[in-house]
Amino acid sequence: MDDYANIWLHRAKWAYLLLVVTTLMTPVFYVMYISFNENGFGAAEYVFTTRWYGLIFADAQLMNALRWTMSLAAVTTVLTIPMALLAAKFYKATRAKVPVVFLLLAPLFVAPDILSAALLVFFKNLNFTFRWLGDQLGVSFMDGWAQLGFTTSVIGLIIYTIPYAFVVILITMGRYNKEQTEAARACGATGWRAFWDIEFPQIRPGVFSACAFTVILCFNEYTRTSLLKGGFDTFTTVLVSQMLNSGMSEQSYAMSSFVSFVAIALIGGIIVFTLLRSEAAARRAQPVAEPGTRSTAAA
Amino acid sequence: MNAIHPTVQVRQLSKNYGSVQALKNVDLSIAAGEYFVLLGPSGGGKTTLLRTIGGFHKPSSGQVWLNGQEVSHLPPDKRPTAMVFQAYALFPHMSVLGNVGYGLSLAKLPKAEVRDKSIAMLEMVGLKGYEDRRPHELSGGQQQRVQLARALVLDRNILLLDEPLAALDAQLRKDMCLELKHLQEKVGITFIHVTHNQEEAMTVADRIALIANGELVEQGAARDIYRTPERRFTASFVGENNLLSGTVASVEGDTVTVQVCGQPLSVDRRDLPVSTGATVALSIRSELVEMVPEDGSASSADGLSLAGTYTESVYLGLTLSHRVALSDGTQIVSRVVGESDAPPPVAGSAARVRWKPGALRLHIN
Ligand SMILES: Nc1ncnc2c1ncn2[C@@H]1O[C@H](COP(=O)(O)OP(=O)(O)O)[C@@H](O)[C@H]1O
Numbered sequence A: 001m002d003d004y005a006n007i008w009l010h011r012a013k014w015a016y017l018l019l020v021v022t023t024l025m026t027p028v029f030y031v032m033y034i035s036f037n038e039n040g041f042g043a044a045e046y047v048f049t050t051r052w053y054g055l056i057f058a059d060a061q062l063m064n065a066l067r068w069t070m071s072l073a074a075v076t077t078v079l080t081i082p083m084a085l086l087a088a089k090f091y092k093a094t095r096a097k098v099p100v101v102f103l104l105l106a107p108l109f110v111a112p113d114i115l116s117a118a119l120l121v122f123f124k125n126l127n128f129t130f131r132w133l134g135d136q137l138g139v140s141f142m143d144g145w146a147q148l149g150f151t152t153s154v155i156g157l158i159i160y161t162i163p164y165a166f167v168v169i170l171i172t173m174g175r176y177n178k179e180q181t182e183a184a185r186a187c188g189a190t191g192w193r194a195f196w197d198i199e200f201p202q203i204r205p206g207v208f209s210a211c212a213f214t215v216i217l218c219f220n221e222y223t224r225t226s227l228l229k230g231g232f233d234t235f236t237t238v239l240v241s242q243m244l245n246s247g248m249s250e251q252s253y254a255m256s257s258f259v260s261f262v263a264i265a266l267i268g269g270i271i272v273f274t275l276l277r278s279e280a281a282a283r284r285a286q287p288v289a290e291p292g293t294r295s296t297a298a299a
Numbered sequence B: 001m002n003a004i005h006p007t008v009q010v011r012q013l014s015k016n017y018g019s020v021q022a023l024k025n026v027d028l029s030i031a032a033g034e035y036f037v038l039l040g041p042s043g044g045g046k047t048t049l050l051r052t053i054g055g056f057h058k059p060s061s062g063q064v065w066l067n068g069q070e071v072s073h074l075p076p077d078k079r080p081t082a083m084v085f086q087a088y089a090l091f092p093h094m095s096v097l098g099n100v101g102y103g104l105s106l107a108k109l110p111k112a113e114v115r116d117k118s119i120a121m122l123e124m125v126g127l128k129g130y131e132d133r134r135p136h137e138l139s140g141g142q143q144q145r146v147q148l149a150r151a152l153v154l155d156r157n158i159l160l161l162d163e164p165l166a167a168l169d170a171q172l173r174k175d176m177c178l179e180l181k182h183l184q185e186k187v188g189i190t191f192i193h194v195t196h197n198q199e200e201a202m203t204v205a206d207r208i209a210l211i212a213n214g215e216l217v218e219q220g221a222a223r224d225i226y227r228t229p230e231r232r233f234t235a236s237f238v239g240e241n242n243l244l245s246g247t248v249a250s251v252e253g254d255t256v257t258v259q260v261c262g263q264p265l266s267v268d269r270r271d272l273p274v275s276t277g278a279t280v281a282l283s284i285r286s287e288l289v290e291m292v293p294e295d296g297s298a299s300s301a302d303g304l305s306l307a308g309t310y311t312e313s314v315y316l317g318l319t320l321s322h323r324v325a326l327s328d329g330t331q332i333v334s335r336v337v338g339e340s341d342a343p344p345p346v347a348g349s350a351a352r353v354r355w356k357p358g359a360l361r362l363h364i365n
């Protein structure tokens, strides 16, 4: 805002922004509100409790689902981030930018249920092929390769998360000046050392954000996981099947809120961390930025 | 160091970017301890040549020899070169000391030694006391000094500089030019400095090579390039030369007579293969041209002057440039030092430009 701008216009913009966000988030906040009510949804009386959360954590089936969710999120993140990083490096280096971007963002253009159904059919056929091949060769070790399960879910989640991770990393990389890598090479660094010592520290915030993003996407994901998971259950698949079978219970409210809390905490954590860092950097910059006492002919 | 080999030798070097031929069969040889400048218009291929020497890309054909070894296949970190970039090449997440010491810590020198050497080098470039600053807390000139320290501390015997002063303002550039020259004399290693600025080149260079259109046009001592350019392009790019074109009227021994705008000029042949009727170029530095009013005394046959029409004078403080137009519209500039209280001639009046024997130079294409 500059000194001559209309203060009311400025306030109106803020009010608008807050209104939009509140409208979007109100249902979520409402669910969170109910999840702490002893009497549940629609009750005349509100009594604060954490009992419903206690029930979740006492439920062995749910805890098992949560463990699966977290394992999926962890493995997907560990695999997606290096792949996205490599893709972003390749994008910066290649002259054929449009095809690279198209290929990497393609999963975003396909509806999640279509993509996962396609993967499902693909894995089924692959599984059939492996079994047939095994039979022909008289071996059985390939039988499980394309069976629905953890691996197929992870593959589905990688396809889902890689465009986001790619874009987030690419944005931070955009600010990096590649002459720094050349300068490091001229100082005697190998390509890998130059990346690790010089480029990576500068794109680290982007890589961390991409990690957090990937974790949240995996945590919240239902469609792909439910179709590709095979035998086990994740937190969201349990939640959805509960809602479909027996409607929303007090426990479902607590579970929904829990998933939202995790996401908000992660994103909030990143924002606070980033703000603190940039503030600290600004504070560090100030005292020394004063002109030096010695000759400033060079300044 | 092996004294037989030149420190840097480039043989028949070519570099193509797709269909763009950035370098065409360049041969170059640079001796140990030389301050060598690659000068030329932008887009000429200077950076490409420097970066090929530094190993930042492979030549399309030809070879690079450094210290008597063929290095064309080696990456930058395996070459005996250090490099200073135009700007923004400092590591922003490291302190000044961290930047300067980076190469030494890669070489696994003990921490204390890295620190001592880096501080000594910072002192040498005039940045003592700036160790703990971040690059963004330094001025442009200071950042370039840090780059110099970071490169020199590596103790390599060839330093490559790509337009190191281009991002600085004019006054600072002049000061730092001299500093670079003195620094090079002090450390005694080979400097290869790329610039498109001829004043910068003249200030620092022992030798200059002119690069244009991917070709090495001409090379020689800075003074010779300025005073006795061989090629027409050199004359047009270095100094302030008047360029004329004319037809050879006669060749007698070492003297060639060239017709320019219907007036005969005599010029030294310099062993060039010229024949009567050929179209040639002539050049003469503006400070060697004197303008006099045309008094009709008909001295035109001396072959050392041209008649034309005075158009205007431009006052530049230190010098004053008079412009005289020839009959075909070619402008001749006569540049004189010092103030003159005499009123300038009337625009449009007849004037004559003249010079001493030997001032005019002949170029063939
Ligand atoms: N990476 C590149 N890809 C394509 N063309 C390039 C590249 N680098 C330089 N060129 C071209 O090569 C020629 C020489 O460029 P350069 O060496 O940068 O010249 P200079 O440093 O003299 O200004 C120019 O025509 C330029 O456009």
Ligand SMILES: [Mg+2]
Residues within 6 Å of the ligand: B043, B046, B047, B048, B163
């Ligand atoms: Mg250049």
